[in-house]
Amino acid sequence: MKRLFLVLFLGSAFLFANAQLKTPVKVSELKKEITDYIAKNYDKEFSIVSVLKINSKGIITFEVTIQKDTRKVILTFDAIGKFLKKIEPKNEKNKVIEGSKKDGGKAKPDKPGTK
Numbered sequence: 001m002k003r004l005f006l007v008l009f010l011g012s013a014f015l016f017a018n019a020q021l022k023t024p025v026k027v028s029e030l031k032k033e034i035t036d037y038i039a040k041n042y043d044k045e046f047s048i049v050s051v052l053k054i055n056s057k058g059i060i061t062f063e064v065t066i067q068k069d070t071r072k073v074i075l076t077f078d079a080i081g082k083f084l085k086k087i088e089p090k091n092e093k094n095k096v097i098e099g100s101k102k103d104g105g106k107a108k109p110d111k112p113g114t115k
Helices: 002-017 032-041
Strands: 020-024 047-056 059-068 071-078 083-090 093-098
Touching: 032 059, 032 071
Parallel strands: none
Antiparallel strands: 020 047, 047 059, 059 071, 071 083, 083 093
Protein backbone atom coordinates (compact mmCIF):
# COMPACT_ATOMS: atom_id res chain seq x y z
CA MET A 1 0.00 0.00 0.00
CA LYS A 2 2.86 2.37 0.79
CA ARG A 3 4.32 1.70 -2.65
CA LEU A 4 1.03 2.64 -4.29
CA PHE A 5 0.96 5.97 -2.47
CA LEU A 6 4.60 6.59 -3.31
CA VAL A 7 3.98 5.87 -7.01
CA LEU A 8 0.90 8.12 -7.03
CA PHE A 9 2.77 10.91 -5.25
CA LEU A 10 5.77 10.74 -7.55
CA GLY A 11 3.55 10.56 -10.62
CA SER A 12 1.53 13.59 -9.60
CA ALA A 13 4.72 15.50 -8.68
CA PHE A 14 6.13 14.73 -12.15
CA LEU A 15 2.95 15.91 -13.86
CA PHE A 16 2.85 19.09 -11.79
CA ALA A 17 6.51 19.87 -12.53
CA ASN A 18 5.92 19.50 -16.28
CA ALA A 19 2.62 21.38 -16.34
CA GLN A 20 2.06 24.33 -18.61
CA LEU A 21 0.01 27.28 -17.47
CA LYS A 22 -2.13 28.56 -20.33
CA THR A 23 -3.81 31.94 -19.90
CA PRO A 24 -6.11 33.61 -22.45
CA VAL A 25 -4.90 37.03 -23.63
CA LYS A 26 -6.90 39.80 -25.31
CA VAL A 27 -5.87 40.58 -28.88
CA SER A 28 -5.48 44.24 -27.87
CA GLU A 29 -2.79 43.17 -25.36
CA LEU A 30 -0.57 41.47 -27.98
CA LYS A 31 2.88 42.89 -28.61
CA LYS A 32 3.17 45.07 -31.70
CA GLU A 33 5.81 42.69 -33.13
CA ILE A 34 3.24 39.88 -33.18
CA THR A 35 0.47 41.87 -34.87
CA ASP A 36 3.01 43.34 -37.33
CA TYR A 37 4.24 39.82 -38.22
CA ILE A 38 0.69 38.63 -38.90
CA ALA A 39 -0.15 41.71 -40.98
CA LYS A 40 3.05 41.33 -43.02
CA ASN A 41 2.87 37.56 -43.65
CA TYR A 42 -0.89 36.88 -43.96
CA ASP A 43 -3.57 38.52 -46.06
CA LYS A 44 -6.17 40.75 -44.42
CA GLU A 45 -8.86 38.06 -44.56
CA PHE A 46 -7.09 36.19 -41.73
CA SER A 47 -8.35 37.20 -38.31
CA ILE A 48 -7.05 36.39 -34.84
CA VAL A 49 -9.50 34.00 -33.16
CA SER A 50 -7.61 33.23 -29.94
CA VAL A 51 -4.43 34.05 -28.04
CA LEU A 52 -2.88 32.02 -25.22
CA LYS A 53 0.04 33.01 -23.03
CA ILE A 54 1.89 29.80 -22.14
CA ASN A 55 4.22 29.56 -19.16
CA SER A 56 6.20 26.33 -19.36
CA LYS A 57 8.82 26.08 -16.63
CA GLY A 58 9.25 29.85 -16.62
CA ILE A 59 9.54 30.15 -20.41
CA ILE A 60 6.82 32.42 -21.80
CA THR A 61 5.43 31.94 -25.32
CA PHE A 62 2.31 33.18 -27.07
CA GLU A 63 0.14 30.86 -29.16
CA VAL A 64 -1.94 32.85 -31.63
CA THR A 65 -4.65 31.12 -33.68
CA ILE A 66 -5.62 32.90 -36.89
CA GLN A 67 -8.35 31.86 -39.29
CA LYS A 68 -9.53 32.55 -42.84
CA ASP A 69 -12.74 30.76 -43.78
CA THR A 70 -12.11 27.14 -42.67
CA ARG A 71 -8.30 27.40 -42.69
CA LYS A 72 -6.76 27.72 -39.22
CA VAL A 73 -3.11 28.47 -38.49
CA ILE A 74 -1.50 28.38 -35.05
CA LEU A 75 1.50 30.69 -34.71
CA THR A 76 3.92 30.60 -31.77
CA PHE A 77 5.95 33.60 -30.65
CA ASP A 78 8.45 34.07 -27.82
CA ALA A 79 8.02 36.55 -24.95
CA ILE A 80 9.42 39.47 -26.96
CA GLY A 81 7.27 38.76 -30.03
CA LYS A 82 9.78 36.84 -32.18
CA PHE A 83 8.16 34.26 -34.47
CA LEU A 84 9.04 30.67 -33.53
CA LYS A 85 6.85 28.24 -35.48
CA LYS A 86 3.64 27.63 -37.39
CA ILE A 87 1.24 24.70 -37.11
CA GLU A 88 -1.48 24.05 -39.66
CA PRO A 89 -3.98 21.44 -38.50
CA LYS A 90 -4.82 19.08 -41.38
CA ASN A 91 -6.99 15.97 -41.29
CA GLU A 92 -6.32 14.91 -37.70
CA LYS A 93 -2.57 15.66 -38.11
CA ASN A 94 -0.64 18.83 -37.35
CA LYS A 95 1.96 19.91 -39.84
CA VAL A 96 4.73 21.88 -38.10
CA ILE A 97 6.65 24.35 -40.20
CA GLU A 98 9.71 25.87 -38.52
CA GLY A 99 10.80 29.43 -39.23
CA SER A 100 8.98 32.25 -40.91
CA LYS A 101 7.38 32.08 -44.35
CA LYS A 102 7.71 34.86 -46.85
CA ASP A 103 4.97 33.40 -49.06
CA GLY A 104 2.07 34.92 -47.15
CA GLY A 105 1.71 31.91 -44.90
CA LYS A 106 1.02 29.43 -47.70
CA ALA A 107 2.57 26.11 -46.77
CA LYS A 108 4.02 24.04 -49.57
CA PRO A 109 2.98 20.36 -49.49
CA ASP A 110 5.69 17.80 -48.82
CA LYS A 111 6.99 15.89 -51.82
CA PRO A 112 6.05 12.21 -51.81
CA GLY A 113 8.72 10.06 -50.22
CA THR A 114 10.23 12.90 -48.16
CA LYS A 115 9.84 13.72 -44.49
